Amino acid sequence: MTALKIIRLELFINGRDVPAASYFKVRDPGRLTDTVAEVAVGTAEDVGIAVDAAHKAFQSWRGTSLENRIERLRAAANALEIRSNELADLLVREQGMLRRDTLRDTANGVGSLREAALLADPFLRAEEFRDDEAWVRVEKVPVGVVAAIVPWNAPMSLTMGKVGPALAAGNCIVVKPSPYAPVAVSEALKTVAGFFPPGVINIVHGEDDVGTALTHHCLVRKISFTGGTRTGRAVMAAAALSVKNIGLELGGNDPAIVLDDVLPSEIVSEIIKGVFPRSGQVCYAIKRIYVPRRIYTDFCSVLCEAIDKYQVGYGLDPRSTFAPMNNKAQFTYVRELIERARKTGATVRELGSKLDPASWENGYYLRPTVISEVLPDAEIVMSEQFGPVVPVVAYDSEEDALAMANATEYGLGSSIWGRDIERAKRLAQRVEAGMTFINSHARTALGGRHMPFGGMKQSGLGRAGTTVGLAEYVEYHAISLNRKGVPAFATTHAQA
Numbered sequence: 001m002t003a004l005k006i007i008r009l010e011l012f013i014n015g016r017d018v019p020a021a022s023y024f025k026v027r028d029p030g031r032l033t034d035t036v037a038e039v040a041v042g043t044a045e046d047v048g049i050a051v052d053a054a055h056k057a058f059q060s061w062r063g064t065s066l067e068n069r070i071e072r073l074r075a076a077a078n079a080l081e082i083r084s085n086e087l088a089d090l091l092v093r094e095q096g097m098l099r100r101d102t103l104r105d106t107a108n109g110v111g112s113l114r115e116a117a118l119l120a121d122p123f124l125r126a127e128e129f130r131d132d133e134a135w136v137r138v139e140k141v142p143v144g145v146v147a148a149i150v151p152w153n154a155p156m157s158l159t160m161g162k163v164g165p166a167l168a169a170g171n172c173i174v175v176k177p178s179p180y181a182p183v184a185v186s187e188a189l190k191t192v193a194g195f196f197p198p199g200v201i202n203i204v205h206g207e208d209d210v211g212t213a214l215t216h217h218c219l220v221r222k223i224s225f226t227g228g229t230r231t232g233r234a235v236m237a238a239a240a241l242s243v244k245n246i247g248l249e250l251g252g253n254d255p256a257i258v259l260d261d262v263l264p265s266e267i268v269s270e271i272i273k274g275v276f277p278r279s280g281q282v283c284y285a286i287k288r289i290y291v292p293r294r295i296y297t298d299f300c301s302v303l304c305e306a307i308d309k310y311q312v313g314y315g316l317d318p319r320s321t322f323a324p325m326n327n328k329a330q331f332t333y334v335r336e337l338i339e340r341a342r343k344t345g346a347t348v349r350e351l352g353s354k355l356d357p358a359s360w361e362n363g364y365y366l367r368p369t370v371i372s373e374v375l376p377d378a379e380i381v382m383s384e385q386f387g388p389v390v391p392v393v394a395y396d397s398e399e400d401a402l403a404m405a406n407a408t409e410y411g412l413g414s415s416i417w418g419r420d421i422e423r424a425k426r427l428a429q430r431v432e433a434g435m436t437f438i439n440s441h442a443r444t445a446l447g448g449r450h451m452p453f454g455g456m457k458q459s460g461l462g463r464a465g466t467t468v469g470l471a472e473y474v475e476y477h478a479i480s481l482n483r484k485g486v487p488a489f490a491t492t493h494a495q496a
Contacts, residue, residue, distance in 0.1 A: 014053035015198025029096030054172035057199025077113035108157035116164030142170035144221035152181035247462035252412030255405035259418030274441025284413035313355030334387030411456030
């Protein structure tokens with residue numbers, strides 16, 4: 001393959017590229033010897049400059065009409081859509097996912113901007129109430145400067161899912177992309193920024209120190225973080241120092257409960273779509289499957305047969321149906337989880353075919369793995385694996401399955417699989433999660449319009465999507481007039 005040009009990515013502050021004193025390299029997870037980009041390393045000082053720029057821009061941007069903000073968002077979404085193919089290819093090279101996944105991520109990013117524009121009116125308009133004694137106006141006003149800290153696994157959709165509602169509501173934003181996938185999303189953000197005044201969108205790259213500086217800055221009034229639960233706790237603690245508004249989309253350990261009225265062959269193809277999106281590197285992917293004991297052996301057999309059809313290879317290889325992992329830390333963590341499960345006596349089946357096996361040492365490749373004959377409290381079951389491995393646990397009664405599904409600190413997504421829909425609905429209502437799907441593990445088009453995205457317990461605070469998510473980026477300002485308080489003054493002005 002011909003060597004590709006290495007991209008040099010700067011910070012982006014107040015509408016212009018800003019160089020840094022040092023740069024880090026982003027390597028292709030599927031071809032580690034290939035450098036994709038050299039990215040500017042931001043500092044706490046850069047964070048301060050970016051926040052100041054956002055705060056200054058906010059003073060005028062907040063007064064921009066709702067119609068103007070909506071028009072800009074729609075124009076930005078159209079421009080981003082034009083770059084979709086180019087950005088999807090770039091995202092594969094830095095992130096490692098299949099191209100079909102990066103295309104979907106980019107499309108979802110465009111969709112997030114359009115959704116924010118669609119929902120903004122009438123949701124963001126003030127409401128007025130009056131009777132003979134009083135007049136009340138309830139306004140939804142912007143919070144100010146928003147700090148958005150985004151992950152690597154779906155950077156386009158997750159970033160634009162913060163940028164769209166934040167800007168629609170009249171806020172300004174400073175984005176810290178993940179160092180594992182900063183390039184495509186920064187290019188996308190700069191495309192969007194071209195439709196807004198300088199300072200409305202800013203980008204600071206870096207490691208944990210940049211995130212810490214953002215979460216502690218006194219002018220940041222809202223933190224929107226997507227990532228691991230451990231880091232989320234640190235963000236929450238930092239926000240407490242100045243009582244910042246926070247939104248935390250954290251980890252998940254989503255259970256799938258298979259009921260005893262289905263045949264494994266009826267559901268397995270849909271279940272594996274929920275287990276292995278982006279090679280299992282999705283916060284709300286299925287991470288543990290509970291199966292009635294009487295069909296357990298048959299289910300595991302059918303599941304493994306289906307998974308064994310995957311072709312594991314490079315994300316831009318059209319033959320690939322399963323991609324590598326994104327980074328060394330997660331690759332090592334998942335591989336060690338699998339080995340520890342093997343040592344406990346669980347049955348470990350590594351499945352799928354290796355494409356170009358001679359090149360596997362040059363990437364973070366793992367075959368999709370099923371762990372069976374495993375105890376319900378095993379580490380592999382209770383942990384968020386965030387990779388291409390899934391444990392399958394046998395259960396004896398529906399109550400046992402529900403108890404095991406809820407026995408976790410997480411509560412993001414979940415799914416129920418059965419023929420008796422009313423039974424599945426009743427069980428779904430008892431699952432402790434922000435989202436429960438029946439006979440799928442993904443939002444439908446209808447669900448995308450009406451299901452707020454987010455979790456319970458330590459899976460986070462707040463929601464994204466729908467008007468519930470848009471409300472995360474406003475404060476409510478209530479104004480009340482007592483009509484009888486100053487009668488003469490009120491009468492004079494009424495006549496005027």
